[in-house]
């Protein structure tokens with residue numbers, strides 16, 4: 494059997510082909526044991542009429558190799574082109590985005606010498622399902638979905654990553670003081686899983702103050718795990734303040750597949766001039782080598798790269814008079830790294846990648862006993878502009894009955910009836926909450942259908958309903974502000 498690991502490589506657009514060539518040259522010279530399949534992605538594929546920017550044959554290669562080293566691509570201007578990154582992430586189930594944000598002071602300008610933070614971002618859920626609706630003339634909505642299984646997967650990934658990479662602490666960011674159910678679940682799962690890792694410090698921050706602290710004192714953090722949207726924003730902030738946007742690589746990891754890339758784009762204005770810095774893609778490739786258990790090669794490459802950086806051999810983007818010793822192009826930089834293979838950095842701490850079994854990303858979701866689910870009410874969403882909250886309240890009271898009673902009306906999440914504050918700003922979409930006559934009484938689907946019928950017969954335009962359920966006696970729905 495061959496000892497080569499099959500991988501799929503895409504050279505991308507803009508500076509992509511140059512930095513990929515440089516990266517592959519370094520990997521080869523460092524003794525990487527790779528069997529490379531090349532696929533086409535990006536601008537050319539888009540313009541050939543493939544709206545996803547990736548051909549069917551490319552998926553065949555990916556399903557064979559399961560490991561993807563990807564150069565940046567150019568998304569053509571204009572509508573109708575789907576983001577290749579989002580497509581790949583979703584098709585391959587790449588639930589974890591891992592982005593080390595490291596300062597290379599004094600060789601690369603940074604506000605935070607010593608910064609070394611890894612952002613682990615949940616990659617599939619949250620508002621990125623893109624489930625959006627316009628409800629009325631005034632109101633639009635985007636659904637935020639957080640699952641227990643998805644949260645468990647990413648949180649466990651973060652703890653495992655921390656342990657394997659000799660990190661000391663895992664921090665969780667959420668906004669669960671506001672989103673008690675969705676972010677609350679993410680936080681709860683974090684606390685549950687943290688118990689299984691007593692060797693690691695764990696802590697939780699509300700994302701606003703956590704983000705401020707991260708931007709101000711990044712050295713207080715080590716591995717930070719968070720839901721998709723916060724992770725999207727803060728991984729860019731972290732890379733930027735480390736000074737390493739042009740140098741950072743990232744890994745997108747799933748149960749079966751993994752994709753490795755630079756965090757920057759295709760820099761079309763720099764393309765074809767032997768100018769681009771291949772470091773971001775190279776560090777993405779180092780993460781790939783660790784993933785495929787070629788830790789020996791990863792270590793050689795990473796240390797040779799650090800040595801090149803501290804020797805002052807820099808591409809134009811990080812070149813600084815007085816710090817750099819030589820301004821080089823893409824090819825010369827790659828050759829300088831190759832020349833240092835086998836050497837260790839003298840100023841930076843050399844990296845060590847211990848050979849370990851591959852991080853298990855499968856079957857990490859624990860079986861939770863199915864809770865007892867009881868429907869106890871319904872939120873009915875109306876598009877209505879014909880009067881005041883009190884007038885709507887009176888009309889809805891009349892539609893109570895059949896053991897369902899109106900308990901409140903909300904507008905944009907704030908209770909406006911009964912006893913609303915007269916100066917609360919309202920809109921044209923309303924949530925009318927009906928519950929059983931007695932506290933906790935079970936409500937049936939038939940009761941909801943007949944309520945919808947009464948509401949329709951009374952001439953109301955309902956947008957949707959959302960059933961209100963208790964799980965093991967605990968409310969699975971939020972209260973309106975002021976309820």
Ligand code: NAD
Nearest residue numbers: 564565566567568739757758759760761763769770771810
């Ligand atoms: P960009 O990251 O390509 O460039 C931003 C700036 O950084 C530019 O000044 C560029 O010259 C510089 N830069 C980036 N990488 C560099 C490198 N390796 N060496 C030296 N300088 C570098 O971002 P952009 O200009 O906003 O986007 C350009 C294209 O890239 C767009 O089509 C965008 O859609 C695409 N893009 C692709 C990916 C991806 O494939 N993963 C990610 C981001 C952007």
